[in-house]
Amino acid sequence: MKKILIVEDDDKIAEIEQDYLLANGFEVERAADGRSGLAMARQDQYDLILLDIMLPGLDGFAVCRELRRYKEVPVLMVTARQEEVDVLRGLGVGADDYIMKPFNPNELVARVRSHIARYERILASVKPEQHVVKSGALEIQLDAYRVFLDKKEVPFTRREFELLAFLAEHPNIVFSREALFERVWGAEALGDSATVMVHINRIREKIEEDPAHPRYLETIRGAGYRFRLATPA
The missing domain is CATH 3.40.50.2300 (Response regulator)
Incomplete structure (x- = not known):
């Protein structure tokens, strides 16, 4: 029950x-x-x-x-x-x-x-094998729902993780706010695509050295957001 x-x-x-x-x-x-x-x-x-x-x-x-x-x-x-x-x-x-x-x-x-x-x-859907995306100092353990920056774990909410994970699994591809809201939140959720912007900003505060000039989550003006695979720092 x-x-x-x-x-x-x-x-x-x-x-x-x-x-x-x-x-x-x-x-x-x-x-x-x-x-x-x-x-x-x-x-x-x-x-x-x-x-x-x-x-x-x-x-x-x-x-x-x-x-x-x-x-x-x-x-x-x-x-x-x-x-x-x-x-x-x-x-x-x-x-x-x-x-x-x-x-x-x-x-x-x-x-x-x-x-x-x-x-x-x-x-x-969690599988026993570890599926990891690495970009610079950032490591995203997709199956374990864990994020590490400079080998230190960073706490994420489930929605924040799902948004970051989706973008990280599709690197260098630009997604509009509307597309991200549909993919991550799904048809059953209320709200609108502005929710995506709120979560992007919160993720940047956690993983970016300078959130105003992001290294990982880039804004493409007039188009949306993309995850960039950065070279090691």
Whole structure:
């Protein structure tokens, strides 16, 4: 049975989420504030986390950012904030998707199923042999979901890794933002191609010596982005 963690301070909304998930065969646990939700996520294993943004203690952005430092699990943000900057911020700190309040409970369940299934497909696709891309001081272990810079591991969220890995597997080919969004996020995700730019910038902050003048992830003005195979430093 798949286990879901609901982090939501509104009891009525949390109860609706819990009731529909239980009715569809999920196991559910709840937290009413950010700090307790983060503590539960650290101590236990969940197949997906439903995370509200407006939480007492730590807000959803802070919870997601901290969570991504040590654990990979699908995170679906549930929010009443419809401004694009908030949506992009949520995706930027590592959320996989978002759903707006008020929501259709059946759509919520469908979205939960979709993200769990997608994560399981990713895990099932891991092969025993190590597939590695090396470019200068950068090493990307594609099967292990690990990135090293100057032989030191760099933490990545799942979306950041998938975006970098896709570009690294197709070096020197330019992909538009729209093409990258379709390939990495897939048809089931909400949002738009601006999400790609947010993730590119976050990746550059992690792997580029000078993010304003990138060595690995180049911007081709008016066309998109490409991964350049750099020579050793």
